[in-house]
Amino acid sequence: MFVPVTPKGASKPIAPYVHGSKASGEPLYVAGTLAISAEGESLHVGDIKAQTRYVIEQILAVVEAAGGKPTDIAYNMIMLKQRSDYAAFNEVYAEFFGAAPPARYCIICELVRDEFLVEIASIAHI
Template sequence: MSRKVVSTTNAPAALGPYSQAIVSDNTVYVSGQIPINPASGEIEAKDITGQTEQVLKNLEAVLVASGSSIANVVKTTCFLDDINEWPAMNDVYAKVFHTSPPARSAFEVGKLPKNAKVEIEAIAKLN
């Protein structure tokens, strides 16, 4: 089994002892991305729409750094601090995953790092 750590400055650095992603054989496991703007290091968007947009940009940056892409995502898990904001998150998500969307789970959680409203992790295949 091969194992390669993925790291890019185009997405926020890990906030703890974990990798942005791991490539193992032909699969990319992307750690949960929160809406930190990698340029500023801050969560700039206050609403779920803006935060979801940033999360998906971060997710895409890690996927590209791994040698994959949004089109190769096979599974996501979405964590929301308020499940009532799921429709707004889903609208943004649908714009990115509009063709052959991946399998997905979504959960309300008690709290997310940095008080984010949304976090998304993904599993993808390499290009």
């Protein structure tokens, strides 16, 4: 579980996140997660919302397998392929983290396959 940390006079977040997260418990590091099937096939090609939803669900499955819950995620590192996907990504992201979003960063970069639009790595404290 984490406690949001917002310093006095901090800017209003422009997306679902907090400025800082103070976490207790043992850390769990979730590897960069992509929209890829168990067989290694790319999923939801061309659909940022479906890829985002799939990636977050896979991260939550790892957290839950370690005995945690979604609110144990304290930090997300987000990589998007295209700036134009930012708003649609945040729409889905807020469905999962809107009420108590963790700290995060988001960069625009190339990913390991052309068809991947989003990758997220997470840190949870369980």
